[in-house]
Amino acid sequence: MEPGVRLFLKTIVQSMSLGMLWLLLNTMFGIKYGLLFFEDGFTIWNGLYYIGMLVSFVFIFRHLVGLWKKVPRFGDEESEDL
Numbered sequence: 001m002e003p004g005v006r007l008f009l010k011t012i013v014q015s016m017s018l019g020m021l022w023l024l025l026n027t028m029f030g031i032k033y034g035l036l037f038f039e040d041g042f043t044i045w046n047g048l049y050y051i052g053m054l055v056s057f058v059f060i061f062r063h064l065v066g067l068w069k070k071v072p073r074f075g076d077e078e079s080e081d082l
Contacts (some may be wrong), residue, residue, distance in 0.1 A: 005070045011071050015064055022060055026053050 035049035036068030 004074070008071050008074075011067050014067060018060060018064065022056065026056075 030053075031047060035045055038046060
């Protein structure tokens with residue numbers, strides 16, 4: 001398999017795995033531990049959960065953008081030399 005195609009498929013798998021792990025952790029902490037819902041009103045734990053969710057999303061998004069910048073663009077004349 002060509003290195004460019006291998007890198008492309010590896011990046012797809014890493015992106016999906018990281019996204020699913022992020023969703024799984026947020027679901028576990030949000031639903032199972034009750035941090036997603038405001039049953040007794042807004043508590044500090046609800047605020048920390050939402051802030052942590054947003055901050056982790058920003059860092060994961062930046063990481064994924066960095067991963068995808070390394071992937072060659074197929075069809076571009078410049079990247080065909082790789």
